[in-house]
Amino acid sequence: MGAKQRMVVIGGDAAGMSAASRARRMRAPDELEITAFERGRFTSYSACGIPYWVGGEVDERDQLIARTPEEHRRRGIDLRMRTEVTEIDLDRQCVRTRDLDDEDGAQERWHGFDHLVIATGARPLRPPLPGIDAPGVHGVQSLDDGQELLDRLEERRVRHAVVVGAGYIGVEMAEAFCHRGIHVTVLERAEQPMNTLDPDMGALVHEAMNGNGIETVTGAEVTEVLTGTDGAVRGVATAKGEYPADVVVLGLGVRPETGLARDAGLPLGESGGLLTDLAMRVRGQENVWAGGDCVEVLDLVSGRERYIPLGTHANKHGQVIGRNVGGGFATFPGVVGTAVSRVCDLEIARTGLLEAQAREVGLQYVAVTIRSTSRAGYYPRAAPMHVKMLAERRTGRLLGVQIVGREGAGKRVDIAAVALTAGMTVEQITALDLGYAPPFSPVWDPVLVAARKAAGAVAEDAREADGG
Template identity: 50%
Template sequence: MSQQRLVVIGGDAAGMSAAAQARRLRSVDELDVVVLEQGPDVSFSACGIPYWVGDTVGSREELIARTPAEFAAGDIEVRTGTRATEVDLDAGVVVTGGGERLGWDRLVVATGGRPSRPPVPGLDAPGVHGVHRLADGARIRGVLDGGARRAVVLGGGYIGLEMAEQLQGRGLEVTVVLADDLPMQSLDPDMGLRVCEHLGSMGIDVHPGEAAREIELDGAGTARAVRTDAGSYACDLVVLGLGMGPEVALADAAGLQLGVTGAIDVDATQRSRSHRQVSAAGDCAQTFSRITGEAAHVALGTHANRQGRVAGSVIGGRPARFGGVLGTAITKVGDLEIGRTGLSSAEAESAGFAYTTETVQSTTRAGYYPGATGITVKVLAERGSGRLLGAQVLGGAGAGKRVDVFATALWAGLTTDELAAADLSYAPPFSPVYDPVSVAARVAGRSSRG
């Protein structure tokens, strides 16, 4: 068997996972693995950028899991600063910005996400920053080190709130402006409201229901304020936390089929439905809900890693399938941990489920044990069957990761009654005798039958 070549476009989570997994399964004689990365880094933690900006993490280097040299030592050729400008799917060729025509037998498209940028005048001005690449983090750090005092964050999702928390930690006055009625749209409104109130209690100035109309610039053309219909919020920098769409320009131009979400249409093996020698993984690829089976686009590092690994396994000759997404996510703002998995009420509604919701209050530890804090757990169950559909968790230390118990139960397709009966751990430093997960599942089970 003559040597084949795998070309991977994009060297972040999905791309490097695919490259590494294919490499594990195929010898150098069998497969040449080349990764093209337009930026200077591969395999970095985009999720860590807010914490680097906030000095919670000490250095840029800590966010880089592996360098191109380390990959090279593992027989994976990484070409940083190399942009793929064109893909010829029929000829099996990728063209680089330098004009090289690189042939491939198997191609992985891992071009990642594109930060959402609404058509707001001034959004492209200096002083408006994404949170996408390490260079974004470096630029924001530069502005902070230069004495910035006020920041406006656009958007109230995970990245937006993490940036708000971390910027406040650096001593800035922080304003969060969001078009939605509440932050954390992936939560139910009652839970989102608690998050909103918590942000307020931290001294973060939150303006829900206000779409940004214009970024106001100073004489030098630098962003100095965000104007909404309700007011103008002066600042020294604007941070974009408006979510992430799929970066599919290259794939689309090449003729790869896109799905209903606008991301590259792949099956559970991560192979393109239109071109079977091409795989896609990560933020550029469409995926599907494990609960509804419907197409979905969820830009998260966990999925990028897993999908990349599936793509690399399949290319390496080992069968593998991606199991779908539950929509599990976690973050914290100040001392409030936020976790969610499965369907929110709006999602359950939209998917046509008859469902009930129950919300319980408990404590993270035995009530009498020091450090116990409140925890709010909301559970969605299918009416009649009692099948678990989703869960949302808010609370102090130890609250957020409880969402993994719900995620595992969802993954297995348990009913709320089954989850309520599960033998979970108890000791006073860790939970009340009935863990809040068990209590919420039990109450939800009862009401779903009722």
């Protein structure tokens, strides 16, 4: 038997602990020593569930935790909480750490590794605005963040909330405040909410948010966070006016947390995310791996690297890394950019490319939008649904789908995600054998209706290009 190897993991959430757990299942402690460092107070939790915990739909914080530090330790992983990695030394193959609860800093230590896993996640965007660091301004990226926000809501009589940014986190947090009976204003600098959709589909979200009592102001770039005599937040200022706030949540998106990797000279992409090969090994390195919200991934539709921070990807990255470190072999082939969200009773989904993204990579396309219903039109509670579909000119290859509608709309995007992964054309999609019954779908499912219209648009475009 060879010498015991050392696996060091930086980050104790989805990617990091999935990698550690998978490697431990494959190799015993006398073969592989696994040490993981997490600077926060929680590990292996669902960050995606934080808005629903804040809104009261999830009762307890611990319901979001898949595995506690104690459970990881019982499985043979030396998990060090409240421990921050401050430096990576690739030449010496070691990392430097410090104990965040040690005020005098005497507990800085070096730890050697044979395999290093970087799973440092992402950080919320926090623009350098006056008042941005005032008490009452919150990012929502970790359970620690969620707990701090809830503590504020419980300590103060919060009547007005402002959410800055109308992306996934922004609209989900707006819904959470609605559930708590708090008046909420969403400020978005773009022309429509949800920049993960095309503007025409975002307009449907805008209409629904206002209809649900969420004041949604677009074209409103924040210039200052206003504070009171106590130094705490009292409002938010934009060129369009001022909005009162007892609490402010930043929903401006995230950036990869790759400062350690950058300082170590590891390769980063345009977004600042780490670049890896298909095995999730950092490019140019033999024993350094990375996964989760700190990496860029291959977009299978455009063929380019993109930054798409989602928990679904992070868990898969961890499984791939753990299998490879454990002596097996696995790859992560890429993504098609699928995401689904909800604001009140409106479901929002997308996969593949938006129009702007298709243009950016030089793809020529046709775009169609259809309006259908979630169930057979005569069936009770049939609700309207809009489906937008992009197809490549000439070939008819599916490029992207966006769906906005009520109950039953969101998860229909999975049909399109599978079709994108398989490289199907819109004509081929029209022949898919999908399940049908009046409580679930019209005879022609809305995705198939959109595919049929897109196939017609591709054919018409080809006739016009040929002069027919």
